[in-house]
Amino acid sequence: MLIYVVFLMIFVGVTAALYQVYEIHYNINVGNDKKLSKADKSHLQALSDQAKTATQAHARSDFDQAAADALGPNLDRDIALKAFAEEEKGVYAIPLLRRKARLRFNGDSCVNKSSANKSSTNISSVKVRHLPFWKTTLPRINIRAALITLVILNCFWVQLLAAMSVYTLGYPVSTPWLAWLNDPMAVMLMIYAFIVTSLLISTFDRYMHDLYQLGKLFKKKAV
Template sequence: MLIYIVFLIIFVGVTGALYQVYETHYNINVGNDKKLSNANKSRLKELSAKAITATQTNASSAFDHAVSNALGPEFDRGVALTAFTQAEEGSYAIPLLRRKAQLRFNGDNDAVTVRHLPFWQTQLPRINSRAVLVALVIVNCFLVQLLGAMSIYTLNYPVSLPWLAWLNEPLVVMLLIYALLFISFMIAKLDRYMHDLYQLGALFRHEAVGEPEFNQ
């Protein structure tokens, strides 16, 4: 009976790995704003509307007040206007609202740093790590599928190589599958975090909007 439960759990893990790839794709292309809190969603809507009004009427007082409330009185209004007037909110506005509490300003947009932990602070990244991290999620998914297939294959054809003998143990395979699922989950979270910081680095460096390096 136990072996059937193990195989059921393996099947769930294999399905979960496929879902992780789908979820990663969804979060990148569709669901980025769903990772915002309700308060930040309200701020996003308000700031975007007031930024557009400010650019159309040259009356920026309402926008400046909203920026001061949402991002702090010291925040550069020009940077905020750039962030909240982009057609694609995920480019700058969403990362800015999501990570604003971790940003540290030194009076110069090129010197903005990010506080990862109380004892760890770095410059905003200049290299986009998204392709590598997403590839790792896909590779992990492939490994999970392979392990799931091997758990069935070895029932009739046990692996004879000593260094691969663990493949004959469904419980060991199950544990490895869920270890890979956890790693993929953490990689996906790291990807969202690092991509937010990369986008913010581009924003504060005033690099041209719409260049290939900013593609989601």
């Protein structure tokens, strides 16, 4: 009976691995706001609407106030307007809302200096607080392609292992260092190790790509 449960879990693992490839593809092509809080989703819609009004009617006061409420009273309003005026919300707006708590400007959290010094904000002056003891500048290199490749490779290995779990029922592997392929339980554990690895890679990809997009945003503002 246990062997049937193991093969069922292997099948579930293959499905999960294929879904991970789909999910990372979705994250690339769609402005994914599922990791935003309800409050930030509300801010996203409100700021996007007000940014359009601000750029079309030159009415900045409402947008500036909404940006101050959502992102902090000292945030550079030009940066906020640039982010939320984009048609694609996933380009700058969603990353800004999702990572705003980690941004540091000259030692201050999620803010710039006073409005008189807003022009001094640039990509090199912005820090990211990854951990309490670890801060870096915003990334300048996009590593998304490499991370996506790793997820796809993991999916390939999952499918290969699943196929081997069936193949070895009739044709056991005789090579000593591959003998574990004859044990469906060991194969299942390896499959789920790849799935967990892909999950960590996908999370890291979303995090780093958000920071990379914010780097592009501040670089454009500085130009």
